[in-house]
Amino acid sequence: MIRIAWNNTTLHASPGDTVAAALYRHGITTIASTRKLHEPMGYSGSYVGGVLARVDGRPNVRLDQQPVREGMRVESQNRWPGASCDLLSLARFLPPRWVHGGFEHGRFTPRRGRAYLLWERLLAHLAGVGRPPPRLPSASERPARKLCVDVLVVGGGPAGQRAANDLARSGRTVALVSRGATLGRYAQAMGIAPAALHGDVTVLSGMELCGSYRCGRLMIAAPVDPERGAVAIEAGRLVLATGKSSMPPMVRNSHLPGVMDAHAAVLLGHFHAVPAGTAVAVVGTGAETMVARRLARLGSGIAYCGDVSGLARIHGHSRVTGIDIGNRRIRCDAVVHAGAWRSDPALAFQARAEGVLQVSDVMAADADISSVGFCHEPDQDIHVPDRMDPALRICPCMDVTAGELMGLIDRAVTDPEILKRLTSCGMGPCQGFPCWESMLALLAKRTGQPVGRLVRPSHRPPRRALTVAQAAGLCDVVEPL
């Protein structure tokens, strides 16, 4: 048994647990809160902001990736006056319009001088989420290394492993990057036996491939562990085996603790023996039955299983207490969604587009990228209800609601780049995925255009994966052009 401190209490955890899993086991589902309105958020598998907390003085650590350690001190952030009581959550009772517009709204605030400086200081405390880490006399860079291969495969699932094996067998040098410490964790959790990896494949595990640069020929992998150095990978080809993620349903309260994507729920059950809930509602676009069966096997009770388009609303204040399916209310303590499934477009976007489709719509034709497995299949459309609930959070970390976006869209602001800039949608820790998928689905529905025709806002590297010290280490391994 390992003991960790969560805010003011001591909890027991099992070796191999992540902090998020250990907390969930103890029924602690609220980890963080949204940035402006202090709505509760937890481990969802969708929103990074829900799992950020302070660990041993280090702010903004992802608890779903952080293994437990004896004596670890974990504190929730963005609360005042203290971890156990957050008076700032009263902000929820402000009229929604007051908090529209990201943090750059100057309507009611002083225009300059001392009064402005005071207001700004208050704003900075409210907006800053976490306290800075403790002072150090000096800090050292994390030395990076460089790797040159013929092909880089991203994603350690069965499809990625198969692709890496085939390429290695045909004599190519191959590297495989996987976010998890071990490969194919989700497949394993779904009961699929792992295959053996070809001995010549270089495996970079516990790393996030967080950016593709120079038309996809230079990639940066950021280790989840801040003590390790980054890897710069030069590759002739990029193979994406990054699978798909389930998009949170577009109904009210889909950001609440207890709403989880199928991956997160199955991983919790399989690797940490933590059931998603005693009464779980599983919704999806076809995979829900399989996921529900698996969750039941892993100890969850299933209260409902059905198509996501029937879901009308999620109920709850600090966590899920029920759902409305059509006119029926079902009590449940968790909602697991298995679809709509969509691929994270960031890496391909960065390799192909100018970074932004500005004056010239230049797309690099020479980027050699392909996708395999689930990632290769077409993305599914997100179901957008005919009557949108304005309180739905499209980008919960930044408190961007459907109401705020609809207000702008209805005033003819229909450029995704501008919607992003006016609301800060997608500018929080997830950097646009899944929030822009929901934003674009809403925009498409509202303006009657197909989603595929809309221009995406720019997906920018290195997407909250690389630390400053890890990035500094790259100075010595990547030459300027």
Added chain:
Amino acid sequence: MTDRALPKSASVVIVGGGMQGLSCAVNLALLGIRDIVVLDAGYWQGGASGRNGCLIRPGFGGHEWTRLFELSWREWTTLSRKLGHNVMFTERGYTMIAETGPSADMLRNASRLHREYGITSEILTPRQLSGVLPAINQACVTAALHQPRGGMAPHHSVMKGYLHACRKKGIDVRYRTAMTGFDMHDRSVRGVYVKDHLIRCDTVVIAAGPQSPGLARQAQAEIDGYMMRIEAMALEPMRPLIGPALALIDSLAYFHQTARGEVVGGTEVPETPQENLRADVPAMAAMARVYTRLFPQLADIRILRQWAGLLHISSDLAPLLGQHPRVRDLWFSAGWSYGFAGAPGAGLLMAKAIARGKVDEIMRPFALDRFEKGNPIEEAGVVMIKN
């Protein structure tokens, strides 16, 4: 952005809806000019004006820059009132750091110059420096020059302010509408084309940032300078750690902590000038190295995102302001490397020159023909690579 038909004529057409174009438009309208049209090829805030470091300071190293930016700084202090919108300009101070002896000397000279122009500016003692920037690693600092009235403003809110003022004054601003050609008569411009639609006008102002030299060439009006990419990045938000804006003369880096907690900044690395909007690794790595050295507390903070912006850089790094010496009625506000801080002032000077035909003393040294006349501007106080 709009489906309204383009007008057939205008008094002034401004090409480029960044800070420079919009500031010029607002100031022209304030001087009574009507029928102003602003055309922009991209989306609102898509140019450098939506990608910059947001830093503002009155004082530089030489007379010309200091006079221009002191004027612009004064405009900043009243800009919210002028635009009828809070631009959130904050005088949190602007600190320049020297890491070597020669740069320290430069800062001392600059400080004297600033005081000549009435700008509050002081060389900080180590004790004063730790008062202003308690978190800084003083071992890296040889000298620090502090301009307490400098600071920053979020570019989103500034661009919002300018667009708001344009709309209120009846200026026709069009995004996603590229100017594609000129209507020329006898070395003077008579109008501009948007595809095959002609807008006749008396005056054209090119404020198209990186595209300015290319557009100038279309009117056979060569101008100095070339296109260059520079980059910036944002760290994840934190409560206040860094108060003032910072510029490092030797490391060529500048950064600040925004009101919403993100540390935003950028630096430059020696590279062949890039003409694209792709971010690259070396500039990010170099900036991270600066943070690790100067603010060790930032070492384990994660980088949220990185982006690139394009500038038009002139041979002496100074802006090009005024009418083209050989093409009549074709004006430029181009060549900007500090075009965010400089926009409120430049817009005012440009508008006066266009509307009243009077080129201000402050603007005169930045004339387009200064290179052929052998009068490039010397300035040591800019944080920018000289290629």
